[in-house]
Amino acid sequence: MADLIFYYHNKLPCAAFKVLETAIKEHGEHELISTFDEFRIDQYVLADSPTSRIIAIDFDNTITADVDFYLGLIEAYRTRDWEPVICTLRADEDENLLEIHDKLHHVGIRVYTTDGKKKRAFMLHQGISVGLWIDDYFPGIIQFGTSLLLRNGIEY
Ligand SMILES: [Mg+2]
16 A cells, blocks of 8 residues: 555644554554645644544545555554544445445444534534544644644644
8 A cells, every 4th residue: 555644743742643653653654744744745633632532534535545554543542442433524325334334344433424514513513522533634624724723733
């Protein structure tokens, strides 16, 4: 699988990130950078609620960019008592869910389909705070200029 460049720029300690950082190091061919450069970055890693155990992972061009890596990552989070979930902009349709579960070899993971709605607001509406977001498309999580993005080094 092609190498992926992960972006992470949070200055506060984040235990959820450590799991990902270890997985990236063990993988050996993915890269981690802290400078915002949207032309280089494949995957954005955004720290959100410091008390949440939820890791929200996007599907298209995130998991699908390296399924084996993400299967390992999901397992790594679970063994450390984090709860990885899928959060996708796709609509809640059977064929979407089938494709997602099939690609993940039916590991049994909660899938949230926002149907194009901004992910952070959607999840909060479900009563779910997210600890860490992993996504190739950060505008799908929250709009520009918000504190979450600023805190993660993304300024527009
Ligand atoms: Mg995506």
